[in-house]
Amino acid sequence: MDMLKDILDNLTDSIIIMDPDGQIVLFNSEAVRIQKSISETPIRIGGFITDIVSEERKPVVAEILKTIKRQRKPVKNFAEYRTPFGATVFLEVNFIPVVGGKRDLRYINVIAQDITNRKIFEKKLKTATADLSNLLEHANAIIFSVDSRGYVVGWNNHCVELTRYAKEEVLSQKFPELLLRKSNMPLFTDLMERLVKNEAVCNFQLPIRKKGGGEIIVMLSATPRTNANGQVVGATMVGQDVTELMVYRKRLEQQVETKTAALEQVMKKEKEAVELKSRFVSIASHEFRSPLSSIDYAASFIKQNAATIGKKKLNEKVEVIEKHVSYMSHLLEDVLNYSKNEEGKIRVVPSAVCLEAFVKNAVEEVSCQCKHSHHICVSTNKLGTLVTDEKLLRNILGNLLTNAVKFSPEREEVSLYVHDLGDRITLEVSDEGIGIADDELELIFQPFVRGKAVEHIQGTGLGLSIVKKAVELLRGTIQVKSTPGKGSAFKVTIPRSAI
Numbered sequence: 367m368d369m370l371k372d373i374l375d376n377l378t379d380s381i382i383i384m385d386p387d388g389q390i391v392l393f394n395s396e397a398v399r400i401q402k403s404i405s406e407t408p409i410r411i412g413g414f415i416t417d418i419v420s421e422e423r424k425p426v427v428a429e430i431l432k433t434i435k436r437q438r439k440p441v442k443n444f445a446e447y448r449t450p451f452g453a454t455v456f457l458e459v460n461f462i463p464v465v466g467g468k469r470d471l472r473y474i475n476v477i478a479q480d481i482t483n484r485k486i487f488e489k490k491l492k493t494a495t496a497d498l499s500n501l502l503e504h505a506n507a508i509i510f511s512v513d514s515r516g517y518v519v520g521w522n523n524h525c526v527e528l529t530r531y532a533k534e535e536v537l538s539q540k541f542p543e544l545l546l547r548k549s550n551m552p553l554f555t556d557l558m559e560r561l562v563k564n565e566a567v568c569n570f571q572l573p574i575r576k577k578g579g580g581e582i583i584v585m586l587s588a589t590p591r592t593n594a595n596g597q598v599v600g601a602t603m604v605g606q607d608v609t610e611l612m613v614y615r616k617r618l619e620q621q622v623e624t625k626t627a628a629l630e631q632v633m634k635k636e637k638e639a640v641e642l643k644s645r646f647v648s649i650a651s652h653e654f655r656s657p658l659s660s661i662d663y664a665a666s667f668i669k670q671n672a673a674t675i676g677k678k679k680l681n682e683k684v685e686v687i688e689k690h691v692s693y694m695s696h697l698l699e700d701v702l703n704y705s706k707n708e709e710g711k712i713r714v715v716p717s718a719v720c721l722e723a724f725v726k727n728a729v730e731e732v733s734c735q736c737k738h739s740h741h742i743c744v745s746t747n748k749l750g751t752l753v754t755d756e757k758l759l760r761n762i763l764g765n766l767l768t769n770a771v772k773f774s775p776e777r778e779e780v781s782l783y784v785h786d787l788g789d790r791i792t793l794e795v796s797d798e799g800i801g802i803a804d805d806e807l808e809l810i811f812q813p814f815v816r817g818k819a820v821e822h823i824q825g826t827g828l829g830l831s832i833v834k835k836a837v838e839l840l841r842g843t844i845q846v847k848s849t850p851g852k853g854s855a856f857k858v859t860i861p862r863s864a865i
Contacts, residue, residue: 371392374392374394375394375395375396378396379477380394380401380477380478381476381477382409383473383474383476384415384474384476385472385473386472387414388416388428389413390411390413390414390415391473392411393409397409400457403455404448404449405447415427415476419445430461434471434474439463440461440463441460442459443459443461444456444459456480456481457478457480458479459477460477461474461476462475463475503523505522505524507604507606508524508525508528508586508604508606508607511591511601511602511603512601513599513600514562518537518538519600520537520602521537529545529575529576530576530578531545535577541554542554544575545574546573546574547573547581550572554572557572557588561588561598561601562590569587571586572584572586572605583607583608584607584608585606585608587603587604588601588602589604664684667683714755714758716753716863716864717755717756718751719751719753719756719759720749720751721749721752721784721786721791725744725746725782728763728764729742729744729767732764732767732771735768736768739771739778740771740780741780742767742779742780742782743781743782744782745781745782745783745784746783747785747786754863755839755864758836758839759840761833762793763795765832766833767795768829770854773799773854774797774798774800774853777798780796781795781796782794782795783795790859790861791860793857793858793860794855794856794858796854798853801848801852801854802848802850802854811830814828833858837858840860840861840864841864842861844858
């Protein structure tokens with residue numbers, strides 16, 4: 367018996383051996399230690415187990431003894447005690463029956479283990495888990511979980527606020543089918559494939575549908591969840607609503623695109639201006655050099671032969687000078703008009719214009735300038751008075767008639783049709799000259815542009831650009847029809863009143 371007592375005293379568990387009625391026959395030192403810590407009643411041989419337990423546990427222990435007598439099976443029980451010093455002790459108590467060969471109950475071994483530290487740890491763990499769960503539930507972030515098949519198993523309050531889907535509407539539902547548009551489902555499939563491979567995913571952009579319509583864009587970081595065997599069983603997603611940020615970024619990108627387009631437009635115009643300047647210098651130097659050379663030659667001839675030159679020859683040379691001076695004056699006027707157009711200095715100054723007198727004067731002026739080389743056939747209906755800018759109208763008609771004469775060198779006639787249509791006036795100038803190639807029709811109203819067929823004919827290429835600008839200032843339109851080798855027709859329509 368002493369040897370058995372020594373063995374029991376070396377065990378770390380509390381052991382009490384009692385008979386079937388609960389009378390203690392043996393106990394170890396650990397049992398004494400535990401008993402002292404929870405009660406002032408000492409443990410003794412011959413005493414009963416119910417004597418050393420608290421009043422509230424006496425019925426529990428008595429019931430356990432009855433159960434063991436009846437069933438001959440072990441019973442596990444947990445006990446909680448308050449020590450005299452106010453501390454709490456937790457015990458795990460196992461009642462183990464010792465049965466003889468005839469199934470008679472000989473003893474009951476009571477093995478108690480102090481699990482206070484474990485219980486305290488479990489309690490702390492539960493508290494920490496509850497705190498963490500509460501933190502995740504009320505965090506100002508999107509936090510949800512899915513299993514490996516994509517079914518939602520977690521859905522915090524922030525998810526509810528943003529999507530308007532309550533927990534009960536989402537839990538156990540397949541995430542992509544409920545919360546994604548069909549076109550975005552491949553995004554979620556790709557995300558899950560990466561997570562199943564135990565790969566953490568950061569900054570994953572995913573559009574999520576809201577209940578009742580609408581959509582939010584979330585930036586997610588996803589972490590795989592694994593079981594004890596290391597197998598991925600799902601994933602936890604944490605993210606933020608970046609819808610406003612994405613809208614702002616898109617707006618910013620659009621602004622950048624707009625600014626870039628505007629800058630490209632400015633650079634294009636600057637390039638065009640440089641090209642125009644280059645063309646102008648090239649054309650103007652050529653156009654001014656020829657008449658200046660002719661004037662210089664005629665003046666030198668007169669100077670050298672002043673004493674012997676006849677009146678007829680003198681008149682011829684003077685006419686040459688006058689012709690080229692007139693041409694240069696027109697060139698300068700075209701350049702000045704174009705410059706004013708580009709700088710926006712031309713303003714419409716309306717006045718009452720008698721159309722019949724205006725047409726007559728314009729035709730005479732052009733006829734004189736071209737030395738009556740062509741006959742201008744005029745066709746009109748009953749013309750009245752219109753309110754317009756007379757100077758701009760003169761630029762339009764003068765340039766069109768001059769061009770018709772200039773570009774039909776082998777013909778002797780051009781036509782002018784003027785029609786008063788009540789609310790508008792049409793001016794149509796046509797010729798049977800060299801015409802304009804189809805690929806050049808869209809370019810003829812650009813400054814300094816001259817067709818290949820007219821390279822041998824003097825001009826700066828400004829006339830039609832001035833005409834078009836004048837037509838626009840008078841709120842009119844201009845149309846052109848032309849056939850190479852057969853002539854051209856320009857039709858201008860302007861409103862009766864420029865006011």
